[in-house]
Structures are given as structure tokens and as C-alpha cells.
Amino acid sequence: MEQLMGMMQGLQEAMAASKDEQDRMQEDLAASQARNEELHRVNEEFCRGWRNPTGQRDVDEAEPFTPPRELSTPFSQQILETVIPNTFTGPKVTFTGMEDPEAHLTAFHTQMMLVGGSDAVRCKLFMSTLTGMAMDWFISLPEGHITSFAQLSQLFREQYLANRAPPSVSYDLFDVKQYQGETLKEYINCFGAQVLKVGTKEEPMIVYAFRKGVCPGPFYESIIRNRPKTFAEIRRRAVEHIASEGEVYEKRMCVAPARPRA
Template sequence: MRNPRQGPVAPNGGKSLTLQQVMETMEALQEKVVASRANQERLQDDLAMSRETNEELRLSNEELHRVLQNQASTREEGDREPATPPREFPMPFSQEIMDAMISTTFVGPKVTFAGTEDPEAHLTVFHTQMMLVGGSDAVRCKLFMSTLVGTAMDWFISLLDGHVTSFPQLTKLFKVQYIANRAPPPVSYDLFDIRQYQGESLKEFLHRFGAQVVRLNTTDETMMVHAFRKGIVPGPFSESLIRNCPKTFVEIKRRAVAYIAAEGEVNEKLTCVVPTRPRAAGRPQPLRVHEATQRRRPDKAAALPAKKASNQGA
């Protein structure tokens, strides 16, 4: 007999349902194991590829290191070579000057000498530009040679091989060779030869006179004042200098500022085009004398036939 205290009896498919669940669980676990193995295999493949890449990078680094070492050794061999190539033609510079190196970033003077210019003026410009960039004595020799062109370069090449050993020596040879091209030294009394041209403005004459003063390097203020008063053309500023004589050339330039400004305004007014006055639209234009005469003549001509016809009828 069935004990009433016992629970309900499980149906006939109760055991099969439990086994089915176990089987499904086992299948899920097997799928996870398979997926885990696949992941491990994929990680191993990635690790192998990474090792191959690292090996290729190592080989590339070694090859690059060998190339850099070869370049460094080649550069060292080049530095051990002579600084200047063997001479293919006679060069007036000594070997010490030829061995002097000039940086590729060095900017040389932008001036040339063809053999017809003033040597003193050329040397002045060269010294001024070299003072800005600097350079040793040998560098100055080489850069001065680069400024020579034409017949001046022919003269330089004609010097004895290795004859030039310093820049002062080269400067002296240069001056002696072109001494005939030197401008005559200015004299203080040359200021009295400067005259204002016809049509030359006060500003232009003052600039030209001042440039000559700088060239002469004179300090005689009285002579400069008298020379300027003599050279300027008659005009308002000349009259002002006569009535109130300045004592220095600086005072002349200071007093000339107002006259230069006034002269500019007057020239501007003289050169501008004066507009014509517009005519009124409704205002009748007056007749000229010959137009009025021509208009009256046809009336007299028409009146003569009418008068003749009346006489004939009578």
C-alpha cells in the first residue's frame, strides 16, 4: 500500500529529463572547450607572427647600423683627405690661404670690380660688408678674389703662384695695379662749384650739397654757409639767408624744412588740373558777332525779291 506521507511519484519521463539536461550541459562545456582551444591556437599564431616581425625588425636595424657605420667611416676618410684639391692652374694664394675653409652658410660681399672702377671705393664697400659678417685674413683673401671679374680677374690670375700670403699684401697690390682709376681727392673749395640747376628743387640741391660735404669731410662751418649761399638760386629761401645769415650748415638744413614743404605744395598746385565751371542747362548761350550777322543776312536776301516783285506789279 502507498504511504500517504510520501510525496508524489515522479512521472515516467522524470529521469530522462534529467539526463537530457546533463547532456545539454556537457555539450555546452565541450563547445566552450573547443572555442578555448581555437583561441589558444589563434594566440599561438599571433605570437609566432609577432616573433617573425621582431626578427625582421632586428635584421633591418642591423642593416641600418652597418650602413651608418660605413657612412661614418667614409666621412672620416674624406676628412683626412687634403682640404683643397691639387692645383690645376697657377693660383696666387699661398697654401695656407688655400687650405682655409669657408662655411657653406657664409654670405660673401655682393660687390664686383671689373677693372674700371675706383679701387678705393671698392675696398671701402668690401671692408664695410666684411665687417658685418666677419672672417679671418685667409677668408677675406678668398672672398675678395670672388669680387673680381673681367680684366681684374685676369690680372689676379697673372700674379705669381703662391705670391699672396696675406690680405694687406693683396690690398696693396690691388691699389698699385689700379692707381690710375682713383678719383682725385676732393678739396674743400669744391663746395663753391656746386650750383643749383635751373628747375632743381631746394630739396634736391640741399641733398646734393650735403653729399659733397660728407665726401669732403670738412668742418669749416663758415665756408659751408658761404658756399651754399653762393650756389642757391634767387628765391624766398635765398632772401631769408641774406636777411638772416645762418652760422652753421645744420641751421641751414633746419630752416630749409619749411621752405621745402611750401615748395612742394606750390608745385602740386601748379601741376594739378583746374576743373572748368559747369554751364547751366536752361541758360541760353550768347550769340557770337559773326553768328548774329549770318542769321540776319538771309532775312535781307529774302526781302529783296519781294520788293522787286512789288515794283514790277506797279
């Protein structure tokens, strides 16, 4: 019995010694891990300082978010704060910097007459018609400089003054000819558009220029025999002639070259 008790006591002591040994091993392992982490941190700091000795921020470090810089605008604050209604559609005209500025302004005004809009809305929609070099010019204007559409139009005209077409003169009417394959009605419409463009009221010259440009044929002979005095009379007699004779003869008898494409 005493021998058994001695064996049990020895076993308990051995188990206690084994537990103490396990605790020491666990402490040694934790200390080793702590040393490894410290060495790793020191090594990282050393490597970072070696790669970037100036002390600047590493490229792999996250940069703080910086919102994009807002572009300056030549519009005043009042124009910028104007909201364009959703019902408005942008004008279907564009200006690259190579076209006639007056022609562009005319086309823009024509389209804006259909939709209306305030002065500020016109400014914003006009900006949307600019592209290429014209947009580069626009954004180069001083910030907050433009306060009205009249001012914007004037700046636009001055910038592209060299692009303006030369003014039409009365004698440009003599350049309008009836071309091969062009009917009398088409020629009258083309000639009438040029009359409006030159803005002349000299009826004898208008009639004479028309006679010089029309192709030989029954209508030409009729205005030679009984000469009209005004362009309005030419139009009336042309309508009567077309109603009675048709226009097939124009395509058959006109020998002038074809009209160039616009």
C-alpha cells in the first residue's frame, strides 16, 4: 500500500513538473514572437528609409482624396446659377472657329426664337454650340467676365471677324445662272434668295440680271418680247408659264454646266 502511494505521489510530481515545463515553453514562444514582430517593424522602417531617404511619402502609401479642381468659367455667378429647363433642347448648330460668326449667330437666334428662354439661358446654350478651337477661346476668357448675351455676342464677333464673308453687292446678281438640269422654278428661287441677300431695290437691274442668267427657251423669249418691269412680275409670269407649259423644256434646252454643290 505504501508502495502504491509512493508511486502515485511520484506520478503527480512528474505531471506538475511537465506542466511547469509547458508553461515555460509557452512563455518562451510568446517572447520569441514578440521579438520577431519587433524585428520585422524595425526592418520595415529601415527599408522605407533606404528607399526614400528624403523623407517624402512613399508612392505605395495611400494619398488623401483631393476633389478635382473646378474649371474657371467666364460667366457671371448669376448666369451660372440659372437653371435650364428640362424641356429645352440644345441648338442643332456648331461652331468650330472656322465658320462665319454672323451666319452662326443668325442660325442660333433663329432656333432660340422657337424655344424662347432668358438671356442667361441663351448664354449657356450658346456655349454648347462651341467646339474645338472656339471652345478653347471661350474658356480662355476671364473668369466671371460675361454678364449678358449681348456682351458674349460682341466678343464672339470680334474674335472671329476675319471669318466673315464679304458683304454682297448688287452686281453679285449677275453671277446667278440657270444651270443644266435646273428648272425655271428652281432658278427663280435661287435668284430670289440672292436678291434678298444683296438687299437691292433697283428693279431695272434685278430684271436685267435675271434675263442674263435664265436659259434660252419659251419663257426667255416671252420676257424679251414683253419685258417685265419688276421681279414680282417675273415671278407671276413664271407661275403662269409653268402652269401652261410645264418645265420639261428647261432640262432639254439649257446647256449651262451643272450647278456646283453647296
